[in-house]
Amino acid sequence: MVLALLLGLFGAIRLPVAEETPHYTWVEQSCAPAYDCRFAYVPLKHRSDFVLAIDHQPNGDHYRLTVGRTGLELEAVTNGEVTQLGRARGYRPRSFTQEMEVVVKRRPGTIAVVQGPEIVLSVVADQFAEGSLGYLGTLGDESQPEVRYQPVAEVHFADDFMRAASDSSAWQQRSGRWVMNSVSRLGSKPTMSSNPFCVVNRAKDRSLLTAGDWFWDDYAASASARAEGDGWLGIAAYCRSESNYLLFRWSSSRQVGGGLKQLVAVTDGREWVLAAAAGGYQSEQWYRLAIKATDAYVGGYIDDREVLRARNDSFGGGPMGLFTEGLDLAYFDDVVAQSCRDVYDDFDRPGGLKWTTVGGAWRCDRGRFLSAPCRDDAPAMVVAGERDWRDYAATATFTAEGTGAVGLAVNVQSPEDYLLLQASEAAGGGARTAISLVVVEAGKRQVRSQHVVEGALSGSHSLKLTTDNGYLAGEWDGRRVVEAIDFSCRPGKVALLHAQKSPVLFEDLGVEFVGEAETVEQPAVAESMVTDNLMVDWSSPQGAWRRPDPGSGGVRWHRGTFFDDAVLKLPLTQARTRQLEIILAGEKGRADQGYHVLLDGAGSCTLSKLGKQLGSAVLPADGDSLWIGLRGTVVTVTVEGTAPLLHYLDDTPPSGHLLGLASGSAGVDFASLEVSSRNMLDYVFTRAPVDWYVQRGLWGTTTRWNCKKDWSFFGAHKYADYCVPTIWSKQAFRGDLVLEMYAGLPMDTSPNPGYTDPSNLNCTLFGNGRDLSSGYSFIYAGWHNTRSALFRQAQEVGASTRHHFVNPISSNPAFHRHWFYIRAEKIGNRLTYSVDDSPVAEYVDPDPLTAGRVALWSFNNGLMVARARIWFQEKTEGSRFPEPLDRPKARPRTLSVRSGLSCTFERDLGTFDTTGLPADAALLERDSSTSAKGRYSLKATNSTSGGSFAFWAANTELNLNEAPYLSFDYRFPPEAKVNLYLKIDKRYYALVLTGEEQSETVARVIGRIPDFTADGQWHHAEFDLLGAIKTAYGGRVPGDVQSVSFATPRGSYLWCGFGGNPWGTTLNLDNFYLGGYPKGAAAGS
Missing domain, CATH: 2.60.120.260 (Galactose-binding domain-like)
Structure with missing residues (x-):
């Protein structure tokens, strides 16, 4: 593949040629900052130059692209002088008689040219912008060429297939047999279902279903996917046609070698494997597949983890697609495509970030960015990116031998102005490393936060520095160790630094944009469930708030346990006119603890701790929402989209984890309150269960009541005597953990009594993903509905004979239609277990389990789950789920005889x-x-x-x-x-x-x-x-x-x-x- 030399690497060739302004045919008089221009021609018929004027200014300055018979040339025309920016031989098609498409991509600061399936030219172009677009000449014949102008904007596309089965207007079937799948086949009404629709492909041949526009680029496309069979399951990007696209595909673990993951460029129907890795999917499990495509890289993701990455200079843009091949059935749901500005540089070949050396000597060396030893007091420093980069996380790994400082910087405005995460040898010697957050302004350094970790600086380590709307956090080897707030930080570039007297190697730098005021999305619940009196406890916002307990001082606590992160969002009009007192990091039974944010109902708010005022502010008249949040040790009060009104970084934060509304709060509209946390996973199963691994049973959207099939929820039916339907969280957790589950039994017999053995609404914390007896297990109404128990692995450590189902028959609505609220928690070494807020068992573990997964399960029954929330202290990597064991093929057997x-x-x-x-x-x-x-x-x-x-x-x-x-x-x-x-x-x-x-x-x-x-x-x-x-x-x-x-x-x-x-x-x-x-x-x- 041919790629032109970039101006940033080799400079421009200046040709002192003055010329008259040609007579262009104008396509657009006032172009947008970002647009695409598309035209096509037949190479064999193209005999004269075709010229495109880009960003033509009133004074005649412009960029000029010439498409000739032997190649392309891009020039800048300034004051009549011509400067060559780049040239390329161009794409050599398989047939010169077929029409070839050209797309010119104008983006702020760059111009790229896509010819056929290749990006053949890409240059820095930041001299002028937003002028006129025109052309001169013909393409292949004497007729007027068709030149199309298309402004581009950020990609935002989502489809959960919640519509009539016949409506597929957003999608184009390129190949295959794609149909809508609905819960109506179960007799359920879509409006009374947690997740009523998905799309299914029933064709075994190679199949492609696409959505989007030809000018989509730099985006991430994702979809939930489930396969039945042993073929390929995939997601595509830049789908120019059925024969030209980028593809991330995945084969079954039952294929030879255990399956394969591949990134593929399909060009004119031919496949080019860009990257591959071993490992396949398990049939009938849900996964989240994603492909991230830019003009430089393409990446493949499974369950939000990058598994493949490769260089990309193909296609330059196009719709996204869903792909299958060789499968009996393939299900897709919850499709999303959105713009992605993330940047990666593996320092392997040109095409990554453009680095500028500020100090020291740097060079790329086979996937490593090598810096020579520092020879004076000035640090070695290299900078890349854009000056307007804001709110992003930068990561890099390095290998060092010496003891001098090594750093990663963001928001770099100049060599004297930036935010630095620095690792250096700790004072006092020994194998210890000091991690510091440093703000550098006008060359002066100010340490905002510092933490000393065990372990030497030498060796290989990773750094991560996040700046997010004034919140700063630094991670060392995957663990957050320092944080600070600085709302004066300006946007800026990224930089690598060191002051070592020996060489330093950097690898795999990434920049991921996190966005302003990032929050956890609130799950949507069907309106029919929100308004049903027997479901409001789990389906409505007010159901998440406990009623005041005796001795609680009138505080209404949220049911959540907010480890390290909590956000309460409410309308600004309510915040200005109603008296509310919000407690963050509170403790049950101690209303005076934590942080208190008082809204006085007259437009003012104050922040206090233990009766001491920490700050006050007047709420503005304009704005949509007020955000009251705790992140780490930082408390903020912010009107959405603006700088914080109040903020406080606490050196001695309270130890509580609760969010509450104090007794003085009056007239609270709970429906308008939104509560979120980065340390919480909330499942109402309106989306495919991609975060869960099915160990046993057939789990999905299904009916709970045979007598009322209109309703459908997530769950599994009893499939055999003594069955154990079980699902595990794919995510593993470390530290403290709380599980909330609203669960019930599905009917498994005739309408009356409806249940053959009503028992066993169970869950497990900190299991290994295989054995329920590996963690803490909580069994409700077990042993044929005679008792409940708490287990530590296989040992019973707590029990109650008072907790079981009462009159568990279908004619008893208190059982039949009830959703049991099951809560299991581990805080420190204390385990507590309750059902419907009634304590079942408690246990203090002298040797507590500290890491593992969550399981939801039953025994000799099915299990229906309306909602599950997991509140966690820390995520961690869990062990791989076991592959299903292969049954040996049947072999001839010795025949038996009656006599023995x-x-x-x-x-x-x-x-x-x-x-x-x-x-x-x-x-x-x-x-x-x-x-x-x-x-x-x-x-x-x-x-x-x-x-x-x-x-x-x-x-x-x-x-x-x-x-x-x-x-x-x-x-x-x-x-x-x-x-x-x-x-x-x-x-x-x-x-x-x-x-x-x-x-x-x-x-x-x-x-x-x-x-x-x-x-x-x-x-x-x-x-x-x-x-x-x-x-x-x-x-x-x-x-x-x-x-x-x-x-x-x-x-x-x-x-x-x-x-x-x-x-x-x-x-x-x-x-x-x-x-x-x-x-x-x-x-x-």
């Missing part, structure tokens, strides 16, 4: 099988790594956490009189908990091995194998089955054995993974024999 069976597993699995068993059955395979005798044994692996762990030893009839005796070798680990079951005359009989006994109504116990040992070593077991059955039946045999199986005891919480059988548990069997008595043995022995 004998399996040594030397040739095959014999009669051992899982055909017809649930999806959570064991995975069976021959194991050559261990055996009791011979080369092979049978290995059974648990495919989930808990579950049935079931497999057949023989799924066929056996005559106990002919096969009365059982013997086998076994190797069980301590965590394996299974029994052996016989099915006789449609009833189960249990031979207890390592699993617990169970109810006689489930399986009658016929005995135990003496000294059965689960220690991971090989042992031998024998048992007289015939004698045991005769004993149970008074000397007779009720009939033939219909099956012999191993499984987890039914009805036990072992099915949930409590007490044993964690994910991936393996056990081995060998020399399995069911036949006649051995010599010397008799019946009953």
Whole structure:
């Protein structure tokens, strides 16, 4: 691909040529600051130069683009003199007889030319702007050329498909069979559903659905996506046609090699892989896919994490698209496209930021920005970006060997004016590093915040400096360590600095714009749910505020726990005319604590702490909203879009985490209050559940009540006896954590009573994403609705027999239509658990769990979740979710016989099988790594956490009189908990091995194998089955054995993974024999 030399790198070529003003044909007399100009021609017919005048000024100055037969040339015409800015040979098409499109992209400070599928020319052009656009000459023939002028603005596009199924006006089907999918198929009304629509592609061939305009550029496009099958799922950008676009695609983990992620440029139908990485998606899971495209880079994202990035000089713009290939079905929802000004530089090739050296010596070296050692007191400094950059986060990694300071600067106006995050050797020596926030004005340094961290400065580290509407924060190796406020900061460029006496390497600089007054978006709830009297507790803003408790001093506390960040937004008219007192960082039962913001109802506000006034201000008459916020240790009171009226940086902040309205607040309109926090995730499931991983069950928008199918919510139905529908948060958390869940049971039987076993509204905190028993688990109405309990891993540490469902039948609306408010929290080492604000259990953990995921689950039931909120202290990286274990392909088996069976597993699995068993059955395979005798044994692996762990030893009839005796070798680990079951005359009989006994109504116990040992070593077991059955039946045999199986005891919480059988548990069997008595043995022995 051909790219012209840039003016910024090689300078301009000045040609002292004076000329007369040509007679241009004008397309637009007064151009916008940013626009595109498009025209097309057939190269073979193009015999003379075509000239485009760009930003033509009244005095005749302009930029001139000449499209000739052999290339393109861009010049600046100033006072009649011509200066060459750049030239390019241009794109060489596959066919010179086909029409080729040219797009000229005029942006503030730059001009780029796209010819065919390539950006062939890109130059700095900041001499003049906003003039006229015209042309001179013809394109290919003598007819008047069609030159199109198009002003461009920021991209803002969103589609959640909430419209009539026949309305697809925003989209163009390039290929495939795309249709709308609606909850109406369930009998539900879209207006009474949490998430009623998405779009589905039913074609298996390569398919592309696009939306947007040809002049879209520099944007990020994202969509929620779910695949059924093993093909490609993707999202596209710059879709010039069905044969020309940029693509981020992802294949299934079930493909050879475990799947693949790719960034691809499709040019004239041919694919060019720009970047690739291993790893595939799991079928039937929701993900958030995104592609970020600019004229320099293209990036691929999964669940908001960048997974691929590559250089890009293709297409220059175009619509976004949804892509599939080779799938049975593909679902897409919640599509968003928006402008993106983010910048990256990997220092690998020209095309990133344009760096200007201020001090020292710098050079790019194979993906590293290398700075020579400083030889005097002046630091080495290099600057890039634009002077108008505002509110952004800059990140960079560096490797240093010495002890001199290393820094990252933002808001750089000059070498004497900038904001600096500096890392230097801490005073006093030792392996400690001082991290400082420094404001440099007119060359004078002022340290605004400093923190000392353990660890030496030498080595590789990361820096991140954020400036966001006056709030400043610095991170060291991914953790925020310093913060300050400075509302006088001007916008500016980014810079790298150091004062080391040895070389310093910088890598992967990024600039991400965060925007002014960034807040967490409020989730939308269907109006029918907001106004329903039985749903207002979870669906309406007022439902989030507790009623005043006795002894609370009349304070109405918000239900949230605001770790480190809280914003209350209210209309400015209400703030000026009503008396309100807002408490930030408050403590329940101590209304005097925290920060108090008093609005006196007469247009004034004051900020105080412990009765001491910290500041006051008069509210302006104009403005939309008043923002009262706490971020870290900074309190601000701001009218939206303006500088703060009040602000305070606290060196000794209060320890509370609550937001409240004091008793003096009168006439509060809760519907007008908006509460948000960066440390909160709020789910009403109006969008696809991309933040959740489905471990078990079929989760989605579905009905809760068979008798009232109009309503639909997010959840899972009971899909089998003893099922454990479970979803995990993809995000992991560290530190303190609070979960709020509004949940109920879906009906699973006829309208009356409606529920076969009403029980188990459960959740887990700090689990590992596989095993519920790895974290803190909170079980409500468990054990067939007899009790509730709190578990630390598999140990019960708190319980209540008072907390359970009361009269759980469909004719009792207090149960049937109620949404139970379940709250589980860990603050420090204290665990508390409540339901509908009634305390269930409390536990102080001497060794608290500190990190993990959240799970929502049930047992022997379905689970419906209307809303879930997670309040967290810190996000962290969790372990990868396990890939579904592959079931070995079926192999020929030894046929069974009525007179008995004998399996040594030397040739095959014999009669051992899982055909017809649930999806959570064991995975069976021959194991050559261990055996009791011979080369092979049978290995059974648990495919989930808990579950049935079931497999057949023989799924066929056996005559106990002919096969009365059982013997086998076994190797069980301590965590394996299974029994052996016989099915006789449609009833189960249990031979207890390592699993617990169970109810006689489930399986009658016929005995135990003496000294059965689960220690991971090989042992031998024998048992007289015939004698045991005769004993149970008074000397007779009720009939033939219909099956012999191993499984987890039914009805036990072992099915949930409590007490044993964690994910991936393996056990081995060998020399399995069911036949006649051995010599010397008799019946009953």
